[in-house]
Amino acid sequence: MMTTPSPNPAREVAARVLTRVLGGAYASPELDRELKRARLSTRDAGLATQLVYGTLRHYRTLDAALKPLLQGATRDSARAVLLAGAYEKLVLGTPPHAVVNEYVDLARGGFGPPGLVNAVLRRLEDLPPVSALPSWLATEVHHAYGERANAAIASLLEPQPTWLRLTQGGVGALRGEGCEVEDGYGDVYRVSLSRPLGVTTAFMSGWAQPINPASFACVLALGEVDGERVLDLAGGAGIKAAMLASRGASVTSIDSAEKKVRPARQNMGRLHLKAEFLTLDLTQPQDPALAASKVLLDAPCSGSGTLRGHPEIALRLNEQAVREAAALQAELLDGCAALVLPGGTFVYSVCSISPAEGPQQIERFLAAHPEFSPAPLPDLLVPTIQSGQGVLTVMDGGVDGFFIARMQRQA
Numbered sequence: 001m002m003t004t005p006s007p008n009p010a011r012e013v014a015a016r017v018l019t020r021v022l023g024g025a026y027a028s029p030e031l032d033r034e035l036k037r038a039r040l041s042t043r044d045a046g047l048a049t050q051l052v053y054g055t056l057r058h059y060r061t062l063d064a065a066l067k068p069l070l071q072g073a074t075r076d077s078a079r080a081v082l083l084a085g086a087y088e089k090l091v092l093g094t095p096p097h098a099v100v101n102e103y104v105d106l107a108r109g110g111f112g113p114p115g116l117v118n119a120v121l122r123r124l125e126d127l128p129p130v131s132a133l134p135s136w137l138a139t140e141v142h143h144a145y146g147e148r149a150n151a152a153i154a155s156l157l158e159p160q161p162t163w164l165r166l167t168q169g170g171v172g173a174l175r176g177e178g179c180e181v182e183d184g185y186g187d188v189y190r191v192s193l194s195r196p197l198g199v200t201t202a203f204m205s206g207w208a209q210p211i212n213p214a215s216f217a218c219v220l221a222l223g224e225v226d227g228e229r230v231l232d233l234a235g236g237a238g239i240k241a242a243m244l245a246s247r248g249a250s251v252t253s254i255d256s257a258e259k260k261v262r263p264a265r266q267n268m269g270r271l272h273l274k275a276e277f278l279t280l281d282l283t284q285p286q287d288p289a290l291a292a293s294k295v296l297l298d299a300p301c302s303g304s305g306t307l308r309g310h311p312e313i314a315l316r317l318n319e320q321a322v323r324e325a326a327a328l329q330a331e332l333l334d335g336c337a338a339l340v341l342p343g344g345t346f347v348y349s350v351c352s353i354s355p356a357e358g359p360q361q362i363e364r365f366l367a368a369h370p371e372f373s374p375a376p377l378p379d380l381l382v383p384t385i386q387s388g389q390g391v392l393t394v395m396d397g398g399v400d401g402f403f404i405a406r407m408q409r410q411a
Contacts, residue, residue: 218296251276
């Protein structure tokens with residue numbers, strides 16, 4: 001009896017994750033879930049990760065190469081196999097016969113018609129000259145960065161570094177386990193892991209926290225916080241709250257999503273830190289007793305500054321989504337202004353490079369709230385360029401693109 005070859009486990013994991021991403025899921029949590037379930041070797045886990053993120057980073061060119069070879073609708077699982085196979089053949093340069101054999105085996109495992117996968121992958125020849133970004137988004141990057149825009153767009157096709165904020169104990173522990181720890185920006189280091197982060201001594205001991213240097217710059221924008229009460233608004237998973245607490249602040253983190261509170265508290269416990277977490281709708285008037293002298297609003301946004309680490313955003317982001325994000329940001333800015341005490345500092349940030357979400361927001365806010373005025377930013381450690389009354393972190397070398405502005409309320 002002839003047996004069906006077992007598909008490579010790394011490619012199978014990648015195909016499962018890509019199928020769900022094409023259906024609207026986010027890559028990072030889906031990949032984490034599949035890797036935990038599959039318990040792959042370090043090598044295979046690395047291959048699965050490379051296939052998922054590489055395929056998504058090159059999605060527009062891969063999709064353009066496949067379209068002429070497909071007729072009619074193709075279900076997401078078959079498209080996932082074809083996209084990953086095209087990535088291996090046309091970008092990684094895996095030998096064509098190996099690509100066809102591996103992905104036909106995957107198709108036989110239930111991902112799609114083996115004959116279709118075989119025919120399409122054999123006929124694929126070259127990548128068409130298609131931009132990595134839709135034209136409207138490429139225009140926004142050029143508007144934001146000018147002569148640096150082409151380098152920023154090119155960098156989106158490169159693997160995202162692992163950035164960790166480390167204590168000195170964390171640096172030593174990771175190096176002792178065979179990890180490479182390189183200088184980054186302050187105590188946010190660039191790390192090449194020898195094993196999954198979650199099983200390292202540094203992570204389990206609370207000496208390591210994943211955070212992009214640009215995200216950490218939002219924390220630095222508040223200046224000295226040791227011994228001060230700080231509000232972390234729209235705090236999400238509480239990463240910035242943790243970083244503020246690690247710098248000595250007494251932090252109250254507020255978000256509208258109750259489901260984010262439990263993991264935020266768990267992470268705080270892992271880091272041996274404390275903060276207060278509240279669930280409130282920040283577009284509504286709040287109790288004046290909550291007000292503080294230092295307030296960070298890291299607002300929900302389009303995420304266009306994080307495309308290197310979250311390339312799936314480019315698959316679904318459009319101009320309407322940016323407009324909707326900007327409308328919510330305006331509500332949040334207006335609603336949160338009252339939570340800044342007279343004489344206090346108000347920092348606004350978004351992980352977006354869109355003018356509508358950054359400099360235009362601050363221009364509108366300052367016109368509507370004359371009690372606030374622009375204030376100079378402290379050293380954010382990462383490269384920045386001026387953008388209206390704030391700055392944009394330079395989206396290159398694995399640093400995300402954040403807009404950050406600092407304002408002072410009249411005493």
